[in-house]
Amino acid sequence: MKKAIFLMVLALVFLTPQLSVHADGPDQMIIINKVNNQLYYFDDGTLIRQFPVATGKEDTPTPEGAFTLANKIKNRPWYKENIPGGAANNPLGKRWLGLKVGHNRGHMYGIHGNIRESSIGKYVTNGCIRMHNNDVYWLFNQVAVGTPVIVTRFQGNVEEFAARSGYHVMTWDGEMVDEFQIGRVETLRPMKLYSYNEKGEPIAMQWVPANTRYQVYATDGKGTYTVGSNKYLLYTTPNDTKYELVPSYIKR
Known part of the structure; x- marks a missing residue:
């Protein structure tokens, strides 16, 4: 069931900057909350899964805003140190989900795997979003290029946050709300x-x-x-x- 994702101003109650999501992407959404370093994956109006992540250090913060998933790459090389894709010492792991941030089209910032599982949940990256390897394998197989991705900080319920961001949410604490339910x-x-x-x-x-x-x-x-x-x-x-x-x- 296809649902439009409209441009909206987020409610001030969340104390976040103005963000919006694109109307031409798939009926999926990713939200990354830097307050608790959690990634939330929505599909067809439903909160499907939640994952812990690592985000940027104070001097190399993960950019905040409304972005889109620009590409999906298996075994991407780490060009900075000339480490081949898929190598055991490649800090990107074996899956890369690139984000379109400004004029960059998915090769500077991304959601990716890791070679240090103990880092997940911390503020330690150079700006990317790092996941457990098993988690990013799963997400890589589910999410489509073009999916809206919001990186921000907020308190409260993520489903309400997604709805206030313009996404058509149909779940309440992960449970589908029936048409006639009150x-x-x-x-x-x-x-x-x-x-x-x-x-x-x-x-x-x-x-x-x-x-x-x-x-x-x-x-x-x-x-x-x-x-x-x-x-x-x-x-x-x-x-x-x-x-x-x-x-x-x-x-x-």
């Missing part, structure tokens, strides 16, 4: 789940443990929730459950 409820203690009999009357079906989460399709405001694709009921009190409305960033 919220979610989490049990705080073991409790009974009810179903309907042939007369349309609720009957106890099974016990569910604490910390079970359900999509909610209707509620009477007094602690009764219709859950499980409109098939089941939870009868609760405020101390039994935690209820949340679908976030406003979800557009249906």
Whole structure:
């Protein structure tokens, strides 16, 4: 399902510079948060995976802004030290995802592998984004050239951040939001789940443990929730459950 990615000004609540993403790329997005050195990969409106990364040192920072993935290269040589691509001592590892930053078309800054796994999570690079080798192999096989890439700093929920950046997000903490879902409820203690009999009357079906989460399709405001694709009921009190409305960033 193709969704347009529109140019927007990010909300000031995130305290980030003005960023935007391109409308002509694939329905994917990468967000790199330098606050916690995490990379987030979205596809088809869904937060698919999250990875730890290493980013630039104070004197060679990773550039921040809205970029695009310009190229994908296997076993790229490290030209600075004339190290062949694929060599065991090549600091780029065996996968390179080049970023179009300004006039540079994907050969100066990139997302790549490493030869020092212990560096991941730290601020140690010359400006590139470094990943665990297994992680960058996976990402290399998934992401398409032309994908928008945002490198920035923010606090809070990455799905909301992506939505405020113009990406059509359809997940809430990694879970797809159903078309008719109005919220979610989490049990705080073991409790009974009810179903309907042939007369349309609720009957106890099974016990569910604490910390079970359900999509909610209707509620009477007094602690009764219709859950499980409109098939089941939870009868609760405020101390039994935690209820949340679908976030406003979800557009249906």
